[in-house]
Amino acid sequence: MGAPTSFDSGELASLVLAEQLRTNLMADVSHELRTPLTVLESNLRAALDRVMPLDEAEIANLYNQTRHLTRLVNDLRELTLAESGHLPLEKVPTDLKALVAETIQTLEPLAMEKSVTLADEMPLLPQVTIDPFRIRQVLFNLLTNALRHTPASGTITVNGQASDAWITLSIQDTGEGLEPEQLAAVFNRFYRADKSRSRETGGTGLGLAIVKAIASAHGGEVEAYSNGKGQGSMFSLRLPRE
Structure with a gap:
């Protein structure tokens, strides 16, 4: 067996922070994506079952939902990079x-x-x-x-x-x-x-x-x-x- 890995206090703090950020990100993604994804799924299922025809207004609504999801994912990525100290800056x-x-x-x-x-x-x-x-x-x-x-x-x-x-x-x-x-x-x-x-x-x-x-x-x-x-x-x- 190899020697146990040792960390100084700074490295340990960085690892703890990274794990906390990862946990927060996963919790945020799960919570915030659930509602818009549920709306998309139910509306598309209703359209497939011909319960609700996709008229122009409904298509626009679904499109807006996907745009919101895209903004949310992009914002979460940028925030996580910034909070972890990995956001590239060109000063x-x-x-x-x-x-x-x-x-x-x-x-x-x-x-x-x-x-x-x-x-x-x-x-x-x-x-x-x-x-x-x-x-x-x-x-x-x-x-x-x-x-x-x-x-x-x-x-x-x-x-x-x-x-x-x-x-x-x-x-x-x-x-x-x-x-x-x-x-x-x-x-x-x-x-x-x-x-x-x-x-x-x-x-x-x-x-x-x-x-x-x-x-x-x-x-x-x-x-x-x-x-x-x-x-x-x-x-x-x-x-x-x-």
Whole structure:
């Protein structure tokens, strides 16, 4: 028999973390995929049995279910990679003001559809060394979350500031706001502040968890603030300048 394998405390901690992430992933996949897969199976079975003909509306519904499943699987994969420290980052010096402007421009049609104003108040800041693709994803997730929770005639404002060591971006909305217990849970996987929102209308439930994981992968952090229901919310993203 060979000698028993020994691990130092760091290796053991990494193994424990990897196993916990694997267990969490399998539990999440099982829980979150069950409902949409059941809907797909039952609808297709009804069509095969000619109980329910597949008209255009039903085909569109099934297509939307498959799109949601695809988004969910992709989001779970990215989140697991980020949380395990294996998300590839291609860091380059980046102009955050330009990155914010591009992201706002992408979401402007959705904001107009919801009658919500996207206010770009970003000052000119020093360049920061980040993966622009991943931080654009963070901005997109934070802004779409704000749009989801801000009523018509509301405003979402993006601002930023620099210190010697950090660049801080803030996204503030005039939306629904959050209670203290919601603030503590808002970055958890599959957490939805509004329980009445379906998976289809409320996204995959992973957007803010991905935001936190990508921020951490950059050596940064993200926090949520609110004075309570009806008082709006602010999400603050801090990134190291180097």
